[in-house]
Amino acid sequence: MIFSRMNRPLLATGAALVAFAVLQPASASAAPNWRTAVQILAVNDLHGNLDAVPGAAGSVIKTDAAGNQVSVQAGGVARMATLLDAARQGQGRTLTVGVGDMIGGSPLLSAAYHDEPTVHAMELMGFNVSSVGNHEFDEGRKELKRIVDGGCHPVDGCAEPGVRYPGAKFPYLAANVVDTKTKKPILAPYWIKKYAAFKVGFIGLVTRDVPNVVVRDGIKGLEFRDEVSTIDKYAKELKKKGINAIVVIIHEGGATSSPVYNFNCDAGGPGAGLTGAIKDIAKRTTPLVDLFITGHSHEAYVCNVPDPAGNRRLVTQAASFGRTFTDIRFDMNLKTRDIVRSSVSAANNIVTLDTAEQSPVMQLVETWRARSAAVANKPIGYISADLPGRGSTLPETPLGDVIADSQVFGTRSAGAELAFLNPGGMRADLVYRASGTEGDGVVTFGEAFQVQPFDNILVTMTLTGTQLINVLREQYSGKNEAFPRVLQLSSALRYTVDLGRAGGDRVLADTVRVNGQPVDPARGYRVTANTFLAAGGNDFPTFVAGTDRVNGGIDLAAFVDYFAANSSPGTPLPKPTADRITFLPKP
Template sequence: MRRPRALVLARIAAAAPAPTAELPAAPIAVQLPALNDLHGNLRPVDGPAGAITRRKPDGTLESVQAGGVPQLAALLDRARDGQSDTLTVGAGDMIGGSPLLSAAYHDEPTVDALDALGLDVTSVGNHEFDEGPAELLRMAHGGCHPEDGCSIPEHPYAGAHFPYLAGNVTYKGHDEPILPPYWITRLPSGPRIGFIGLTTRDTPQAVPAPYVRDLSFEDEVPRVDRYADELDRQGVKAIVVLVHEGSPPPGPAYDDDCDTKGPASELRGRIRSIAAQASPKVDLFVTGHSHEAYVCHVRGPAGRERLVTQAASFGRTYTDVRFTVDPATEDVVVDSARARNHVVDRAGPEDPEVGKVVADWEERSKALADKPVGYIAGDLLGRGSTRPETPLGDPVTDGQVEATRGDGAQLALLNPGGMRADLIYKASGNEGDGVVTYAEAFRVLPFHNGLITMTLTGDQLLEALRQQFSGINETETRVLQLSSALRYSVDMKRAGADRLLADTVRVDGKPVMAGDNFRVTVNSFLADGGNGFTVFAAGTDRSGETTDTASFAEYLQAYSTPTTPFAVPPADRVTFL
């Protein structure tokens, strides 16, 4: 069952080693239910972005809708029942990029729900920095928002009742992290266990530059080694790393086997090298960031195979990690570590306590959330689309041009990560099929980024399109969503920037010439060079007064009615050869 808040608070206060307890002779079974990348999605996400692919007994695949924190809490209660040595852990991005239900109150609802759910500790992720370090510290320690005040005046926000860990995040010029690098607790059966928490060193490329310009994000491996040594000197032998860095999935199904060809056969990306190189004193890794579910093994520097796990995003699955601790050494028996991801059935039972927390916050934003802002004739897929150019990206960028024509905008470009959801035709509440509520529009563009209109030369526009396939985007392509004035072709058989066929690029039907000037609208994240699109930082004559969220809602209101709903776009502005 979920542990009462008083015990969680006591554990936070008792980070220093407790007196040695008499340990049992038999190996001690430990459970770590693990979460990551919730992004404030307290209710299930509609459409493909909220689905999980699973393999049926006959080997075919099916898609099932999943998620919901009250449903997740009920599953965790059941999984933890009868487990005396159990700690619920997170691997970052629990908040940030959140839907209206949480974002309207600066993610305090999500922290409340995680407290009620029984979260014991989490690392930070890149999205914990979406509003800068001061806001992250407020989320951790409490206090009212500096501009909007107290969400509930009679009950000022008390902060998280679980520790946030940020072992590789420092203020520039300083060595100590802005939040604790690790957390030590003593299990009821006696042994101590330490958790080191870190986020990806690439956070500056994933967060608006002004919010992280005073911070340094250090390489993960040296920081893991440093704090593993510190824990070892304190006599803590059982060490778990919570790191917000991840891998693509091993296959299309959420529980496909990652180790069919040996250790780490399907684990890719930087997390593989982190897990392979980090201190042999670390016993296992709980990861996040890639939004994919996997259970893999990696051979570490001492030759031992170590477990590396991740749950899917948005509360669609959780990972049940289990291992034993040797009572004589108080260290993890590494070969005993096992894990499995479990789907959170959105139609499953809800935990009543967590359900009430979510429902209470829901009631506060209901009037705004349920307001109709538009009408659609079918599903407009964005986050859940399998295509590089998405049907939802077309109206989002067209709306941005419409909102910034007063600044001379000719075209708009949007990073694909800026869209966090889909617009689904079938109603999720009482609004009726095809009705888009403000909450649904907000879920698509929850960052409330400012729109910046700038002047780019023809060369700069072409370079922006090349940067979709080069630099940090060469191995993981980020195709920008684009408004209707822009057309071009790419050849995906080529490599890097050469994929762009520059002679096919047209604006309003005319070839782009080096000396041309174009007024281009992007969000503030891209305007500062985010996601490796550094050319936007050189744009000149900047102006802007509205946000991406507002422009999208206004566009839907202006161009759709109950009798003339917005049609599903063909998404054919980019030709992929």
């Protein structure tokens, strides 16, 4: 990591209930005596964001009284803790689940201590169980095992000198993550909650696409198996144990037809507002499963995706970064010991910034903040306006342009002419308004870290002109065709995309220019990418064929150095126009 961990005191636990309005899912009239109510509160893709994320990446879209879409800022785990407590009031049987990527890709406040602060926060917030996500593997299998089982970090040591990190107090599940030697899951495939009159089984798993979205060195010796066959296998196993109520918590998601957090997904028919991998998985998975709680795509939805028998079955997700949580409620049939499908309802709730912060969680966050403040608050650069990045709705972003330019700047000694950044490598926006006492327009190290938290090594390689064009086409072809991944690009590169065409043909090869000149198919170009992209991540296999590879510095260091060289209080970095790609609309 960027710096060694710092000491932390042990905090007292406990939670005070505060009355706040929580959007409850629609409920039926009082249940007969052979039925009893259960609540599940779900959070996904927190990514160690203990604080609310600034800018568009930390906002939620809702509709106002006039029906207009408006953006509201949201987030902060201490606020979420208050709302979770409020939602639990009056609920006799309530469970709280995580759906992967709760850690990883985190801001400095959590990442500096290898996400132990986030795990402790989850414990205080009452989490019962979590599935793994792809980002739980950011630091590799061994580090995930340490997070689960405990122990001090092998390099940075104990967060509190001499005090062993005890490990998560809740189980992590990984049903489809299998050791290639033992052929067994590396973590428990399911967790069973036992009540006096019934049991509920939770099967936890992650997208099988993990090898394409993480650095592969960290997952050597692991196999990520098919989601449907894995769920079917363990659903049958739970059924044999006499467990009829089965919930899947899976780190895989889909795209929505509306950005509004509580849109009607079923307005055009069951599940009509949802597309993507999770919808296909839910359609094909055994009817033994009663409910899907999902993550990964950072969308908010509550959709009915009927099971193979045609029965109603809800699929939910709660956006990301702690902006929302899902409140799911259902009745258990005490005779059949199964979930009454017709009773299942769910609603997403916004963690609004006017919510009071729960004291124990707030104290925990502030303790970690005090330890990292000296480094986090150090100014590293200056901007003249907001630089939208993760929160932008456009394929090319001003912040993406700046990051790509910084990567060329940082690898000039390796001959870099161009740089590419995968969109998932940009985790936040840079906001002009001060987040603390640093002053407007000042970029702090903590803010820079939040944008680039992965410590990726920059790799400079030679690609031929033909290979360069192939990389551009891979944004729109293969596995990226259904949901294109537009790479952020440095200033020397220009090209045009025709959205009226299909697949890789959308990239008009004769428009590609490097430093104003048409691309020479035979010439070699020096191209920089982070280690993830350089290894073919996000389904860009052409990068793997790059030759004369030179490993450079860390992406964050290049970002910081770029600001130091190109901005000052009197001459802040201007906002790029983000016009390096020209998009021709569909006719």
